[in-house]
Amino acid sequence: MFSIITDLSLVEEKEEYEFEVEEEDIESLLVQFLSELIYIHEVHNMVFKNFKVNIDESEEKKLLKTKAIGEEIDLEKHDMDTAVKAVSYHELSIDLKGEIKIILDI
Numbered sequence: 001m002f003s004i005i006t007d008l009s010l011v012e013e014k015e016e017y018e019f020e021v022e023e024e025d026i027e028s029l030l031v032q033f034l035s036e037l038i039y040i041h042e043v044h045n046m047v048f049k050n051f052k053v054n055i056d057e058s059e060e061k062k063l064l065k066t067k068a069i070g071e072e073i074d075l076e077k078h079d080m081d082t083a084v085k086a087v088s089y090h091e092l093s094i095d096l097k098g099e100i101k102i103i104l105d106i
Contacts, residue, residue: 001034001104002048002070005041006078011049014071022063027092029055029062030100034087037068041084045073082106 002008017040021032033053040046048070056063073080086105093101 004082008049011047012071013069017068020065031087
């Protein structure tokens with residue numbers, strides 16, 4: 001997602017944001033995860049290039065814990081190519097190999 005927003009080769013790994021999201025199914029977990037990243041990007045002016053993700057699953061819930069690594073946006077350094085506004089459930093799919101199809105609202 002962040003490769004759509006800016007050139008990731010220019011993003012340095014200077015800061016970390018840790019957060020958790022919890023949902024009943026894996027598709028909702030993915031949407032919440034990406035939505036939280038959009039929120040942090042917009043509110044804290046951050047871009048991320050590396051992620052450490054752990055997913056704990058039980059029958060009742062899925063819990064995703066992540067550490068997003070990147071830096072604050074510097075407009076002299078980062079070209080902000082495309083704004084990602086939201087994540088869509090439309091045509092969302094995750095197959096058994098872990099390949100994901102998701103639509104981002106830009």
